[in-house]
Structures are given as structure tokens and as C-alpha cells.
Amino acid sequence: MAEVIAQEKKGGKQNKKPIRVDMTPMVDLGFLLITFFMFTTNFTKPNVMDLGLPAKDHNPNPINIPYISDLNQVTFILGKDNRVFYHQSNAKDLNEGNLKETDFSGVKISNIISEAYKKAPKKENFTIIVKPTDDANYKNFVDVLDNIAISKKERYGITDIKPWEKKVYENAVK
Known part of the structure; x- marks a missing residue:
């Protein structure tokens, strides 16, 4: 957490208080985010087979059907x-x-x-x-x-x- 360190100085000058921010929780949060994204990411590409399908024929009664011997x-x-x-x-x-x-x-x-x-x-x-x-x-x-x-x-x-x-x-x- 943030911590304020007060230093008192003698004299009539105004006291400046240096602020120190504790970064430990931020580092923990960073590691949590990294592990979350590592576990939810796909490391391999899915294997897909290309299956060629014919285009849709708008004519319900095709005329030129080739005979295959x-x-x-x-x-x-x-x-x-x-x-x-x-x-x-x-x-x-x-x-x-x-x-x-x-x-x-x-x-x-x-x-x-x-x-x-x-x-x-x-x-x-x-x-x-x-x-x-x-x-x-x-x-x-x-x-x-x-x-x-x-x-x-x-x-x-x-x-x-x-x-x-x-x-x-x-x-x-x-």
C-alpha cells in the first residue's frame, strides 16, 4: 500500500513528505493476469479438413446431369x-x-x-x-x-x- 514517510526538519520551512508506493500487490496482479491469459489461450491451431462442397443450384430440376459410366x-x-x-x-x-x-x-x-x-x-x-x-x-x-x-x-x-x-x-x- 501507499506509505507516507514524514521527515521533520528543524527550521521554519514547510515539511515535505515523500510518498513511497508499494508495488507488491501490482506485481501479484500482473502475474495473475499473465497466468489467466496463458490458461485461456489456444496454443495450437485447430486441424481443419477442407471439404469442397458444390455451389447451391437455384434450379430445382437440373437439366444437364452428366452420366458417369x-x-x-x-x-x-x-x-x-x-x-x-x-x-x-x-x-x-x-x-x-x-x-x-x-x-x-x-x-x-x-x-x-x-x-x-x-x-x-x-x-x-x-x-x-x-x-x-x-x-x-x-x-x-x-x-x-x-x-x-x-x-x-x-x-x-x-x-x-x-x-x-x-x-x-x-x-x-x-
Whole structure:
């Protein structure tokens, strides 16, 4: 606190009293503020994945929907126990022989995307489709999106697994 030190001088002169301010409480307050801001500040940047979404179409009945043939797409099915399957088939042609399995090690998924892109007849319509099952985990989903980003393909979609795919998938998992 503030403290007044009085010094008496002899003579007819007026006594001047020097004032001394105790700074100890101010230092304590400074340290309290520093610790408060240190504990309430985020030291790391949040990790955010860029998910490209299409612009809103104002026409409820679009006219020019491009047909994507089987060779212009590759579909990844994310399953349980870190398993991932892929195919380039339609509902009539898909069977256990067409549904191939790979894993998340290395750049295997990126290589599969690159090979499918090379075989695509219309490269501008090439699309990657990701279909996570109910048993898939979030880490595998993020890994597939990372591999799509590595392969630098901008056309991809995320959707539910179709019943005909689920049937073939369940037979392959057994």
C-alpha cells in the first residue's frame, strides 16, 4: 500500500513528505493476469479438413446431369476392422470378384485412383465415390479423403452404401 514517510526538519520551512508506493500487490496482479491469459489461450491451431462442397443450384430440376459410366468412377466402401474395398461396377455387374480389397498403408488408395483415372474415357467427368458403412470409423474416412487430396482429384462424393453393394460387401467380409 501507499506509505507516507514524514521527515521533520528543524527550521521554519514547510515539511515535505515523500510518498513511497508499494508495488507488491501490482506485481501479484500482473502475474495473475499473465497466468489467466496463458490458461485461456489456444496454443495450437485447430486441424481443419477442407471439404469442397458444390455451389447451391437455384434450379430445382437440373437439366444437364452428366452420366458417369462405370469406367469414369471408382467407388470405395469403408468397412469394419480398417478394411476398405473398391470397385468400378454397376448394380448388374458387381459381384465378389469385382469387389477388391486394399488397405490404408502407403499410397495404395492414391495409386488405385490414379490407375482408374488413366483408364477413364472422359477424364473431365471422373468421380471418386466414398461410401462408409455403419461399421467404418472416422479415421479411415479421413484417410480416404487425404488420399483423394494427394491424388489431386477434385470431383468426389460421399454417400450411403446402396443395398446391392451392401449385399456383396457383407458376403466379402464373411
